[in-house]
Amino acid sequence: MRKLSLVVVAAMLLATGNVLANDVKGENPSKNLSTQISEMLTENSFSEEHKDLTAQVRFTLNAEGEIVVLSVNSESDKMESFVKNKLNYKKVNLTNVKEGKVYTIPVRIEV
Secondary structure (H helix, E strand, C coil): CHHHHHHHHHHHHHHHHHHHHCCCCCCCHHHHHHHHHHHHCCCCCCCHHHCCEEEEEEEEECCCCEEEEEEEECCCHHHHHHHHHHHCCCECCCCCCCCCCEEEEEEEECC
């Protein structure tokens, strides 16, 4: 009987060790989202006089997975309109869309 319980405990330890040894790397949804936004903003027509423009963009995602821009804080009106035109109601590919969650990202355009 003692050997049987020892074998059961050893089997449980091996099974637990195998489960914990699996390295499950999930995709970070925030990182994926910022990568997609970066790709949307790559094509711009800013000239040398408008280099190093920055903005803080607050947005949320709707049920269809579209970006809804809430505000753009920037010193440049051109930057503000550019970000709104490029991002507002553009669809992003995310598996778990958290509708209504407010995101804030810094955006910097270099020429």
